[in-house]
Amino acid sequence: MDIAAYFNPISRPILHLLLLLFLASSCLNSSTSVKSACMEEERRALLSFKQDLTDPSGRLSSWVGHKCCRWRGISCSNRTGHVAKLDLRNPFRPIPNNLFVDVEWNLTEYKESCLGGKLNPSLLGLKHLSYLDLSHNYFKGIHIPNFIGQLTNLRYLNLSTYLWDDSYVEEIPSSLGNLSNLNYLDLSHKADHSFMTSNVFSNNLNWLSHLSSLKYLSLGGVNLNSTGVSWVNDVNMLPSLLELHLSHCGINANLLPLSTSHLINLTSLSVLDMSRNGFNPSFPKWIFNLTSLKKLDLRANFFTGSFPYDIARLKSLEYLDLSVSYLEGQLPNFMGNMCKLKSLILNNNRFDGGIQEFLSGFSNCSRLESLDLSGCGIVSTLPNSLGMLKSLQHLDLSFNSFWGTISDSTIGNLSSLKILRLNSNHFNGSIPESLGQLSQLVYLHLYGNSWEGSLTEAHFKNLSRLESFLVSTDQPMPIIFMVTNYKWIPPFKLRLILMNNCRVGPAFPVWLQSQTEVSHVELTNAGISGAIPKEWLFHISSHIISLIFSGNNITGKLPFLFNSFPKLQCIDFSVNQIDGPVQLSSTNAPMLRLLSLTHNYLNGTIPSSICSIQFLQVLDLSNNQLSGKFPQEWGLWSYIQAVYVSNNNLSGNIPTSMGVPTNIAILSMDNNYFSGEIPSTLQNCSSLTFLYLGGNQFTGSLPFWIGSQVFKLRVLQLRSNLLSGHIPQHLCNLPYLQILDLGHNNFSGTIPKCLINLTSLVYDRNSWINYYAAGYFYPRPMTVTSKGTELKYIGNDARFLNIIDLSSNNLEGEIPEKISNLLRLNTLNLSRNQLSGNIPSKIGNLHLLETLDLSQNKLSGHIPQSLSSLTFLSHLNLSQNNLIGRIPLGSQLQTLDDSSIYEGNPSLCGFPLSTKCPEDGDGMPPSPIEDINKDHEDNNENLVFYAIFVLGFVIGFWGVCGTLILKKSWRYAYFQFFDNIKDNVALVIALKVARYRREV
Incomplete structure (x- = not known):
């Protein structure tokens, strides 16, 4: 019986509606049931798979119970209820190293979030699996097992990862060719060293020909060197391919096809990434046949020659990256004809100009949104034609040689700009106020120029989206940040602030206190006085990463350390007026990497709690008034690389635990009151590069481990201690040593002849590098005794210093003749010893020598004539010896006319001494300057005579002969x-x- 018969016609629509609601409810319940239910066989397969995995971060903690479709990373089909998707990709990604992020710490978090262990074949129980993503995990050993090739329903497979272990070696299995339904395949491997291919490789790629449905293929980082040119034919068998990523695969010029007919099947290819290979010098011409390309990435391929003009044939191109390719010549002026081009990246090439012609090419049909010409060596003013690029959102002209002023119309017309980088050029004049009109601006980087004048509210009037503002000037007069309204609140909420040599003080500015979302602050030489407001520190404490206020007049007792800063990595309050004790522990800043409080008025002891900061890499407490012993808990530091505590009042022995953190590269403890022997545990620090222990009270002999266990030293400074014994031979086993300072000790014996083995003093190894720690460039001021006084060098300025200072000891014997072979020496100081014999005859070979001090010894014999060839010599002291004979003359020596250089040598004669030489006869010999003047007068007279003679001859001869001829x-x-x-x-x-x- 029809149930509708019981209802009248009026109620039938209601019945239909009720039936529809009932069916919808049933479907919803069924769907919910399917989503939460789980096939028992598949549930057991997933649990078996989990059992063989390591999960340090607990990402699989939800894998309990029977409702596996609700487990994290699992998705089931709404229609069948089978597990269709397994997404266990690592949500954490390593961030490339930059100014504010430490790669090592970042990598630590990445490792902790990785799944590990092995891949159980129980995955084969998921017979309906179509999506598998295990990317950015780390299954050491066999990462791609053969059984993956049996999951024939897969359409999406992502096994990409980030490798930090060179021991990881793997060949991609050819069984992946069985996955004929694949649309997406990513097997890329990014190695820890970005310019070296990984140990993941493939000897051939012929299995690719079976994946005819493939639309996306990424083999980035997979070493394809063994495939020869066959990889081209294998890839050419994928007619549906839309994206091909072969970055960093070791495909050099020998593995590229020569014919332009290759890859003709890839007519649909829209994305091609072959960056970071070795195409040098050839540009692959077959690329010009891929007319459907929208994105082409060929960066870092070491091309040579001019820009490839055939690029213009790729009319569909929207994105082009040829950065770091060593291209040279003129900037291409045809790019404007590529009307679909939106992004052009040409940074770090060598273009010699033509910026005006280049920009004029875009005047007709420009859709350009991103232009990167940074580091291209362009020397030019900023042309007004730049304002024609109305669609431009990203403009990077940094690290060039742009100069002159910037007109308001040039920048003000770029109303779509979101990123503007003009840093590290030679711009001067005032910063244009038209920047304040760029309402879309997010990043504004102006540092490293020669700006003058002031900044006002008008510069920021409409910058409501600004997040990153970096400005500095190298002019003697800083930029003045003039705010007419002291209580002005800017329209933006910055995340990154860098204002160096830009006066924002004297009071801590109100506008800065309004920036409560900031994560990086750097205000050096900003003229700020007084204490930092605690309220502002409290607001930013949860997300601040770096806090840099060096070179100001900030006072107080470290109030900023009383808060808790869970993300803080850098504290730099150097060169201020902070006093009181150091109060810092892991509870204040557990993620701290760099702490610099040098040149303040800190007192008290260094607390042992500072050693509880596990990730600390750089500690600088130098130039304060700290006293007491160094904490014994040194060994708690696992990542420490640089320690500076010089110029304090610290005392006691150096802790023997100091050798436990073997990563240490810089140890600066000079000018304190440390005593005892230098601990032998430092031999465990194989990376030790700079060692400053001078100006203390260390006793004992020179440690045996220097040169026998530690080989990387570039600076060894042990001056002004109580060290004794002989200078050992193993000291010569330091091929990178550039500064050897053992002066003012009690060393005895002879100077080792093996000093010739200090090869960095023989030839230029270019071994001095800037020291980076915790993602920050940290230049260590270095004080050395040179040119008769103490000189201070900062950072890279010291890389050309090559010094041997053995002064004020008890050394005896002769100066080794082969010391003249240390051709890179700038300073040689052997004064105040008991040295005897002659000065090495070939001392003039040291052509870079600026300082030579051999005074107060027992040297005898003549001063070598070769000394006169030292053209850079500016400080010389040979006094208080037994030297004899005439003082050599030379253009450089004649400028050193101080007689005290030679005093105490009674048998010396000649200029600049008043003592005449016997061969000069009676009377006082003329000084070299007088001799030179007399010679000049005689030469002038002879010149006049010869000129008159020649002129008379010419006139007489041609006066007669010329007349007779004519x-x-x-x-x-x-x-x-x-x-x-x-x-x-x-x-x-x-x-x-x-x-x-x-x-x-």
């Missing part, structure tokens, strides 16, 4: 005159002869 009648008369004279002479001679014969 005037014919005179020439006839002249020769007739001489003919007559000849006839008369002949007649006279004939008469004389005749007379003589008659008389005979």
